[in-house]
Amino acid sequence: MAPLEDFEDLFDTAPCGYLSLSADGVIGHANQRIADWIGSTRADLVGCRLQEIMSVPSRIFFETNVAPLLRLQGFVDEVAMDLIGRARTKVPCLVNAAERRDAAGGLLFTRLTVFRATERRRYERALVDAADATERAAAAERETSELREQFIAVLGHDLRNPLASISSGVRLLTERETVTPRGRQILTLMQGSVIRASDLIDNVLDFARGRLGGGIILARDAQFALTPVLEQVVAELASVNPDRMIDARFAVDEPVGCDRVRLGQLLSNLLGNAIAHGAKGEPIIVRAQTRDGVLEIAVANGGKPIAEATMKRLFQPFFRGDGRSHKVGLGLGLHIASEIAKAHGGSLNVNSDVDETRFTFTMPLIESTCRS
Incomplete structure (x- = not known):
């Protein structure tokens, strides 16, 4: 038969602190565990008021929040308090408290279970500090x-x-x-x-x-032709790149409800990209046409195909792709072209293989509100 539990030893050496307070808040019983935590003895604790072994902030919080809640509902759980030891050292704790009352409702005593929370409070403080540092950063x-x-x-x-x-x-x-x-x-x-x-x-x-x-702001205008703007873009870039062959053909049913300046910018970015990265010995193909209710502008060039990993980031700002860092530019041209396409309710796609790299802008030929 197992030996009977020594309840006095259980009370004294339990893995938590025990305190029992009289109706006027004086400590009547204390176990050795809590006495050891604050560097005192059981005899020294008995007869003290609980507030005497609390830090000032904990004392204020106990009197203004915990005590009224105890009177209201008879118990409180997991209240954070700091006890103060003989050497004025602070002992972070979590406290549960419950009242015992007589049949008439008079307070007999209050029992407190105290759990040391040094590591928990340090961890919580570290979390708060980390969150603050992250927010500041x-x-x-x-x-x-x-x-x-x-x-x-x-x-x-x-x-x-x-x-x-x-x-x-x-x-x-x-x-x-x-x-x-x-x-x-x-x-x-x-x-x-x-x-x-x-x-x-x-x-x-x-x-x-x-x-x-x-955002990208559009000024849609269906009164003027788009083709002259596209022709001007090609002419300007061809004049400053006389060594590059540009084959441009346009078959656009005018007028087109679009922002002509923005689509000229889109073509300029795509053509400039083809001139910078396409094979110099091969022509650059530029096409613009309307068919089946869609405006399509495409720019194609020969040369090394774009790597699959690069394709996924091609329209991101400041991205120029592997092997292109020596090229002049900020890596914004394709990103801006893509944003212009989205603002028009269209899309900009790219296909690249050993034969050619082709960027294609498509836009439905319907009147719609400008996107920004």
Whole structure:
């Protein structure tokens, strides 16, 4: 037969602290476990008021919250308190308390079970600190991102004025001054740089506007033809890339309800991408047509096919793909083209194999509200 449990030893050495308070809050019984935790003895604890071994914040919380709740419902569970030991050391605890009353409802005593919670409170504090640090880091990142995008927007806007002056100067020299063949070649290169810089600024501004909440803004207009805009884009890029063959054919039933400037920007980005990354010895194919209620603009070039991993990120901002880091550009052209396609209610897709890489924009020919 198992020996009878020694209840006095169980009370004294239980894995938790026990306290019993008289009706006036004086400690009448205490076990050795809680005495050891605070560096005291059972004899020293008996006769003390509970508040005397509490930290000041815990004492205030007990008197203003725990005691009234005890009177109201007769018990409280898992109350966080800090007990203070002889050496003024703080002992984090969780306390359960329950009252015993007589038949008339008078308070006889209050029993408290105390659990040491040092590790738990340290873990909770670490979680709070980690959450605070994460929030601070996220807030700092948001602030930095907003400042960066605002800076990009302002910088892009301010760059337009000197760029316009350069473009005007090049045009005046080309049209009104006598220029040597070598000088004309240099002016052509300068004009190409101006066009490219202007495209970069457009892309940067559109990206910044989108990140700051403005989105791609459309100005749909069905009164003017789209084809002349597309032809102008091809002519400009062909003039500054005379070594590249561009085969452009357009069969668009005019007018088209679209933002002609934005679709010109889309074509410029796609054609510029083909010039930068396509095989130099092969022609670049540009097609625009309307059929079956759909506008389709496609740009195709030969060369090495795009890797599958790269295809998945091709339309992400600032992404230029493997093996393309030496190319000039911010990696925004395809992203902006994709956003323009979405704003028109259309899509921009890419297919790439050993024969060609083809980007295709499709848009339903229906009047719809502009998306931004």
